[in-house]
Amino acid sequence: MKPKAFDYLKVSSAEEAVAALASGGEDARIIAGGLSLMPMLNFRLAEPSILIDISKVDSLTYIREAGGHVEVGAATRQADLMRWDGLESKLPLLNAAFPFIGHYQTRSKGTVCGSLSHADPSSELPLCLAVLGGEVDLQSATGKRTLSAAEFQTGMLSTAKQTGEMVVAARYPTAKAGDGHAFTEMAQRRGDFAIVALAAVASADKIKLGIGGVADKPTVREWDILEGDALDDALNEFAWDLGGYDDIHATARYRRELVRRLGRRVIEEAKSCRS
Amino acid sequence: MPQLNKDARHTVTMTLNGDEVSGYAEPRMLLSDFLTHEIGITSCHVGCEHGVCGACTVLVDGTVMRGCLTLAVQAEGSTVETAENLASDEGELSELQLAFKKHHGLQCGYCTPGILMSLTAYLKENPKPTEEELRDMLSGHLCRCTGYVGMVRAVLDYCENRTD
Ligand SMILES: Cc1cc2nc3c(=O)[nH]c(=O)nc-3n(C[C@@H](O)[C@H](O)[C@H](O)COP(=O)(O)OP(=O)(O)OC[C@H]3O[C@@H](n4cnc5c(N)ncnc54)[C@H](O)[C@@H]3O)c2cc1C
Ligand code: FES
Ligand code: FES
Numbered sequence: 001m002k003p004k005a006f007d008y009l010k011v012s013s014a015e016e017a018v019a020a021l022a023s024g025g026e027d028a029r030i031i032a033g034g035l036s037l038m039p040m041l042n043f044r045l046a047e048p049s050i051l052i053d054i055s056k057v058d059s060l061t062y063i064r065e066a067g068g069h070v071e072v073g074a075a076t077r078q079a080d081l082m083r084w085d086g087l088e089s090k091l092p093l094l095n096a097a098f099p100f101i102g103h104y105q106t107r108s109k110g111t112v113c114g115s116l117s118h119a120d121p122s123s124e125l126p127l128c129l130a131v132l133g134g135e136v137d138l139q140s141a142t143g144k145r146t147l148s149a150a151e152f153q154t155g156m157l158s159t160a161k162q163t164g165e166m167v168v169a170a171r172y173p174t175a176k177a178g179d180g181h182a183f184t185e186m187a188q189r190r191g192d193f194a195i196v197a198l199a200a201v202a203s204a205d206k207i208k209l210g211i212g213g214v215a216d217k218p219t220v221r222e223w224d225i226l227e228g229d230a231l232d233d234a235l236n237e238f239a240w241d242l243g244g245y246d247d248i249h250a251t252a253r254y255r256r257e258l259v260r261r262l263g264r265r266v267i268e269e270a271k272s273c274r275s
Numbered sequence: 276m277p278q279l280n281k282d283a284r285h286t287v288t289m290t291l292n293g294d295e296v297s298g299y300a301e302p303r304m305l306l307s308d309f310l311t312h313e314i315g316i317t318s319c320h321v322g323c324e325h326g327v328c329g330a331c332t333v334l335v336d337g338t339v340m341r342g343c344l345t346l347a348v349q350a351e352g353s354t355v356e357t358a359e360n361l362a363s364d365e366g367e368l369s370e371l372q373l374a375f376k377k378h379h380g381l382q383c384g385y386c387t388p389g390i391l392m393s394l395t396a397y398l399k400e401n402p403k404p405t406e407e408e409l410r411d412m413l414s415g416h417l418c419r420c421t422g423y424v425g426m427v428r429a430v431l432d433y434c435e436n437r438t439d
Contacts, residue, residue: 002303002308005281006302006303007278007280008346010276035326038325038341039325039326042324105339105341109344109345190414191415
């Protein structure tokens, strides 16, 4: 339960971090909050040659609103965003999701971009990014690129981020006037990883539903407004298409049932939040 | 800060409970191990070493952190607080500690220092939590003895009647 030896570098800018990533090659790793990486090191599931610590980079610690997005820098902690003044009005989906994300004691240090980079299929922040159609900015020693949420997360714990690249920021689209948002999840205990997590956005003529914890990454489906049996049928089809699995926490069948039942509930709630 | 070599032991200096302390740490050394084995603190308990139980919770620059998910070298130059900081120098328990004693908020006490440190930070942000908020916050700690009832009573009583 102790990590294998690694070099350590605390950086003070993104430029310094990507230079270190470039010289460190495949075995160099960014550490942000360490809430997911440190357990992997303690279990020796990850054995990096060097850890590049971005947790104290001031220029990556910010929340700003611009061009219909809320942009969050890579060192911004989950607790900072949860406490942000504009959260309820600009990002109501995240406002609803935050109480489900780990605990007070993990949000205090875990970062938003660290959660996106870790890409756990049941994580709430990647699910919200996928449902809202957000973006991630990647930077390397040779340049910058921007990927949509759908392009960025490629599967279980895997992203399109390449060797030498780091996430410098994520952008969550701000809520459109009149849209309703709702989030719910089922977990064994408060703060545990979700067995199934559900995020819904209802507009005047569309319903969007994102599911985490069933497929290998967040999956989003959009329908014209559906009611009654038509909604049940659509949810049933979605539940089967997700191809859930049995594991120690739940069976695939139970997961499908959660998608059907909680799916309906979260959609109804999103509709009722429309103004 | 220069790059720290994995095979060397590096001097780590921090302000611990008001005093400047130094010790040696390889980059991979956990803050929980550093506090226990290098400095001799006895309250940073280790239950799981993967962030789940909360027994190792300490404050680093006022922020709640898992000692087992933080590296000693990351705390270089920081202000660290552990449960040793709660009682007075004469050994008089703090009001929060006294409330835990009064309401049987602990049995074996293994989880207690971590919980007290979480509460120290949390009650600054939210001085009068509801029982629901308090139980939600305590979900970040595992207690195998008490069932949390005494702990919740202790904190609610303390918040109601504190004079500190
Ligand atoms: C008890 C417990 C409960 C939890 N419950 C939940 C939960 O319910 N839901 C949830 O979503 N999460 C949960 N988590 C994990 C969450 O707390 C982490 O904060 C988050 O997954 C990772 O963020 P981090 O900043 O700690 O990243 P780190 O642990 O530092 O890094 C995680 C991974 O991402 C990489 N990385 C980090 N930042 C960058 C970057 N900027 N660029 C490139 N790569 C990067 C790292 O190299 C590493 O591979 C829990 C953790 C614990 C310990
Ligand atoms: S020992 Fe650190 S959380 Fe369990
Ligand atoms: S008092 Fe024994 S674990 Fe909490």
